Amino acid sequence: MAGAVPWFARHPRVVQALARAPYEGRVQIERTHVYFAEFALGAVVCVPVRNEAERLPACLDALERTIVRSAGDSCGVVFIINNTTDNSADIVRAWAGRAGIAALVCEVTLARGAANVAFARRLALDLAEGVSRRDAVLLSTDADTRVGADWVARMVAAVRGGAAMVAGGIEADAAELATLPPKVHHVGAVEQTLGDLYRQIWARLVPGEACPMLLTANGASMAISATAYRAVGRLPTGARNEDRALADAVLRAGAAFSAEPSASVVTSCRLDARASHGMAETLAARCKDADPDIDERLGDVPTFVLHALVWRLLSAPSQDCSDVVQRVAARLGIDPHLLRAAPGLPRWRRMAAIIAAGPPVRPLTVSEARAEIYRARGVLAALPDEAQPIDACASLIMEKLDDAGR
Template sequence: MPSAVPNTVIAIPVRNEAERIEACLRAIDAQTGLAPGSLALVLFLNNCTDGTEAIVEALRPSLSLPMRVSHVTYAQAHAGWARREAMNAAVDWIGAASGGAILSTDADSRVPPDWVLRNLAALRAGADAVAGRIELDADEAALLPPSLHERGRLEDAYSAVLTEIEARIDPDPHDPWPCHRTTIGATLAVTREAYVAVGGMPAIALGEDGAFVAALLRQGYHVRHAPEVVVTVSGRLVGRAPGGVADTIRARCEKPESLCDARLEAVPHAVFRYLCRRHLRRLHGEGRLKGTRGWARFLKISETDAVRIAALPLPGLAVAEAERVSPRLVYRPLGPFELAHHTRLARLALVPIRALTRIANRRVTTPPPRPVAVGLEAP
């Protein structure tokens, strides 16, 4: 007999997706390997004027999943607010007693049949949240200029090498290599407990997904960047959320020379950053961040900031704050025409890094305990 309360809810913010909402819902409804009644769907329709709501209601009788739909008109709406409202509704549906997980995707995305199952597998393996990857719809991607595809290929290649270097120098036992560094609302999963503990999805206009994952990491929660979790997203040039995938694609079509993402910095600076993170985590774990100031002088951090950083209770908080205030850790992203050169350098650097970190990481360390939230209420 199916449970009346699902333990997994997919939350989707929706705005004017009449052309794509059916494909999105059909893909979600085709999920496999799940117990009957365990999965449900929340749609948060905001400011829809194109008939999306009527399409959703017409589809409802043919869908096997229980679904809750709300339709709100709000002049100050933006992507972060809408995603937060959708995920908060999922929290409420699951309820406090049953634990459970919340998954997020977008209304112009199509998830594969094992998307929920793969996310839940990563959560059951010890992650508190799972960040997946995206691929552009093949038909729509074919309409984009070849220069954009070439830039994407170069960025992906460099990002993969940098990510392996990072994972080897500053390893996270809960997010081991192979992994990635994509953070996007089109494929996120989080336990209800972790979601509530960090105050939910930030209600900010841009970058709410990245800010949310950063908050989880700062608070010591385990985020798995799972390469096997992949979602197909639209390759359109006119999106619904400013600063989203569509805006990024269009901007890079219009300005091919625009800078890359912040983390795609030069190899020496990236390696310096990862070594600093590793050192700060070790000092914090050994209780020596407060007793020494060499690290602060080296990073050109003021005494006032050093005292404040050293007093932070979690290593993730200390590292994030040190990176924020240190002039030596300012991100300096590359331009697209520098990527090929730095990819070659990174691949050369990776050979000794693999050997050296394999030796350095032989010492077995106990993973930090999962954080415990006390006195926190659902957002």
């Protein structure tokens, strides 16, 4: 960490965070500005910024509105303005100087290989964790995003209500969405259809529980308790989808993950990427590729339904399910002992190990996903509406998979 200013010396947790990986030699702090408060906040919104002068005013207006309307916890903002060549920093500083909201504006240069959204978001979260209360709520959004008026209040309430991490709702900017090529809309429609079918199948096979494989988080609208953030090792920077990787870490730890769709934001769906590994890069690839990949969470039907049975097995008494264990393990090509009930171990941690032990799960292309939609409809039609014992569910699934293989 080069160029650190004296302000950091007053915050030992910040100094400690910046002295370890992944920051050594990769972050040059150019300027730091603190507005309106020494930090001991109950909630902090983290915003990475890179060349966002055009969209920042709307983002900042929305942030001011939601923070002013939030009640209870005092709330501030940490901005990481990285590798920027426009006047984004001037816009943020001017807003911070007049808004009357506690803000840390940090202008940095990230080294080659670190100048991406995951690294910038990690830095924002680490600074926020370092200057806030130990039990603070850390929220994340983007500079091309407009948060809803009650976004902070709803996200904070969900964390204070017991969730370790919360995924907020996300809507695409309608005007920008209308300008995207038809192919991008088609990919989105295929993803939506297959995802909806998987949720319906899951509800029949695992009634009363959300599907952890379909839970997701997006850095434009998420929150995590500072306690959970520290416990899971902070935001991963080696993953392309750093927000989802953080959600996976929370689930593996056995902590509560919830969705709060009413805490919604409107985000850009532009094609000109400001940073690598972001949404714009994904949309641009979908415009260019002849048969682009869909969301990596949506694998093939056999794997999904077998994983649904695994989820049931991980909480079922092993003595009642020995036949199902053997059949599912054989289908997945894994050791049956991995499927035995193990009280005290978080289910998602064991689920992740089982997924890793099986065959690699690769993203589907759009054409492959269309074929999986038909298979998913067939499986759904074969499952009764009412809840069934796991052995009955397994028999129906195995029969359907055998029919598909013939």
